Amino acid sequence: MALMTSWVASANRAETPFPLNNLPYGVFSVGDDAPRCGVAIGDMILDLAAAEGAGLVTVHDVPAFDAPSWNKLMAMGPTVWADLRSKLMVLLGEGGNQDAPLVAQADAVMHMPFDVAExxxxxxxxxxxxxxxxxxxxxxxxxxxxxxxxxxxxxxxxxxxxxxxxxxxxxxxxxxxxxxxxxxxxxxxxxxxxxxxxxxxxxxxxxxxxxxxxxxxxxxxxxxxxxxxxxxxxxxxxxxxxxxxxxxxxxxxxxxxxxxxxxxxxxxxxxxxxxxxxxxxxxxxxxxxxxxxxxxxxxxxxxxxxxxxxxxxxxxxxxxxxxxxxxxxxxxxxxxxxxxxxxxxxxxxxxxxxxxxxxxxxxxxxxxxxxxxxxxxxxxxxxxxxxxxxxxxxxxxxxxxxxxxxxxxxxxxx
Missing domain, CATH: 3.90.850.10 (Fumarylacetoacetase-like, C-terminal domain)
Structure with missing residues (x-):
């Protein structure tokens, strides 16, 4: 598989750990804002809570991302996981919606990405x-x-x-x-x-x-x-x-x-x-x-x-x-x-x-x-x-x- 290109320019550089092919999931905060779910893309983070609020990304019409962990989405299973990944690739890929809410990783504080059960x-x-x-x-x-x-x-x-x-x-x-x-x-x-x-x-x-x-x-x-x-x-x-x-x-x-x-x-x-x-x-x-x-x-x-x-x-x-x-x-x-x-x-x-x-x-x-x-x-x-x-x-x-x-x-x- 070759590099999949994104409208987020930094995601198309060979040295980035977070190209469109990746789209890893984390929990971040900026300033005094509450921690929430995000997706790394190049040197940016897609604010999934904001994207969900704007109707850009939804999962079963159930709020899933304005939370300090990925556990709720994790429990929904592989079909939902695949659906979310497909939607994110469209949103962040070439021709995607450039109004998607992005935050610079340099401005964010990272938190535990999920609640560890055991x-x-x-x-x-x-x-x-x-x-x-x-x-x-x-x-x-x-x-x-x-x-x-x-x-x-x-x-x-x-x-x-x-x-x-x-x-x-x-x-x-x-x-x-x-x-x-x-x-x-x-x-x-x-x-x-x-x-x-x-x-x-x-x-x-x-x-x-x-x-x-x-x-x-x-x-x-x-x-x-x-x-x-x-x-x-x-x-x-x-x-x-x-x-x-x-x-x-x-x-x-x-x-x-x-x-x-x-x-x-x-x-x-x-x-x-x-x-x-x-x-x-x-x-x-x-x-x-x-x-x-x-x-x-x-x-x-x-x-x-x-x-x-x-x-x-x-x-x-x-x-x-x-x-x-x-x-x-x-x-x-x-x-x-x-x-x-x-x-x-x-x-x-x-x-x-x-x-x-x-x-x-x-x-x-x-x-x-x-x-x-x-x-x-x-x-x-x-x-x-x-x-x-x-x-x-x-x-x-x-x-x-x-x-x-x-x-x-x-x-x-x-």
Whole structure:
């Protein structure tokens, strides 16, 4: 597919992440105005609430966009999603209505694009799992016995999912040094990122009713960049036998724009060859991953950013549709606004590792930044940014950035 042209001039530039082919959904505000739904087009935002009020865009003649989230539209299902996308392409395409209300992105503040119902994070990147497993258990026992058969996950905290640009407070927690008799409590010393994609569930499923991978794929409204911040020292002490808890509960950052599955369709790609066949309920009827190039930068306070990793979403072993189908396989009800983290996305090369734990091999091989400073893990004041885009013919489908700056831990009350 080639670039689709728009009367919004900035949407026709090859470098924009938001051409007419994309049309991602976000929530924005300007000045003292209330947050409302918008669509990114070039360097502008279509004010959907205003467009709806003017009768330029309607959905079932029901107000849907004068709200601080996309949940209402998400719950309406794929037919409505497709109808809205078609209307937006006509409105913003060549020959469209140039009276459509636009706002400069530079003047807008972005908010959480949807209300997160629940959050589940997965451990579904094989290179990441092999690296981490090798560090702690040796290469012969790197993957747990179930890993090649099942998308492993855990239930996270919806309450701590925040939009890009939100500062992240270093967590306090309980840790134990290998040579200590007792654990201690205090600020995390091994703070890390996890480069992930987040899949957003649009339509719900019923309690007790499993879904197929094909149904799961239709239920996914769109995708965001996701940084599942991780306190590695807290995690190492707490995770057995039930898995991560406080080490993951303090913050998860997402990018502000929801890139729809429809926009990513030209970039579908298959999951990798299987060492062992999956059970039939996880079979993919069509390619479930997307060719999305991803990048991580780190910038110490007041210093330039250094690119520390580049990889691709196509490296995942399990797709989001497989993860969603497995999640519902027990009869677990899935809800509008559920967020599924892909798991850390790493590739086979060192430069493709999606966490500092891997990049520095547990802190033993510190990174040297362009500023000359070194890092094993994240220090206070460091700003971490995830970015990503699918590259088309003369255009790209971008997500915007997913950024967070680390603030010092809060002193615990005595």
């Amino acid at each position: 959050y589940t994070d997965f451990y579904a990147g094989k290179h990441h799992a092999m690296n981490v497993g090798t560090m702690f258990r040796g290469p012969e026992n790197a993957l747990p016995p179930n890993w090649l058969h099942i998308p492993i996950g855990y239930n996270g905290r919806a309450s701590s999912v925040v939009v890009s640009g939100t500062d992240i407070t270093r967590p306090n927690g309980q840790t134990k040094a290998p040579d200590a008799d007792m654990p201690s409590f205090g600020p995390c010393k091994r703070l890390d990122i996890e480069l992930e994609m987040g899949a957003i569930v649009g339509t719900s499923s019923q309690l007790g009713q499993p879904i197929s991978v094909a149904q799961a794929d239709e239920m996914i409204f769109g995708y965001v960049l996701l940084n599942d911040w991780s306190a590695r020292d807290i995690q190492a002490w707490e995770y057995q036998p039930l898995g991560p808890f406080q080490a993951k509960a303090f913050a998860t950052s997402i990018s502000p724009w929801i890139v729809t599955t429809a926009a990513l369709e030209p970039f579908r790609t298959s999951t990798p060859a299987r060492e062992k066949g999956l059970l039939p309920y996880l079979a993919e009827p069509k390619p479930g991953l997307f060719d999305i190039a991803l990048e991580v930068t780190m910038a110490p306070a007041g210093k330039p950013a250094t690119t520390i990793a580049r990889t691709n979403y196509s490296q995942m072993y399990y797709s989001s549709a497989q993860q969603l189908a497995h999640h519902a396989s027990s009869g677990c009800a899935m809800s509008t606004g559920d967020l599924l983290g892909s798991g850390t996305i790493s590739g086979p090369e060192k430069s493709e590792r999606g966490s500092l734990l891997e990049l520095t091999w547990g802190g033993k091989e510190p990174l040297t930044l362009d500023s000359g400073e070194t890092r094993s893990f994240i220090e206070d004041g460091d700003c971490l940014t995830l970015s990503g885009a699918a590259q088309g013919d003369g255009y790209q489908i971008g997500f915007g950035s997913c950024t967070g700056t680390i603030q010092p831990a809060v002193k615990f009350p005595e």
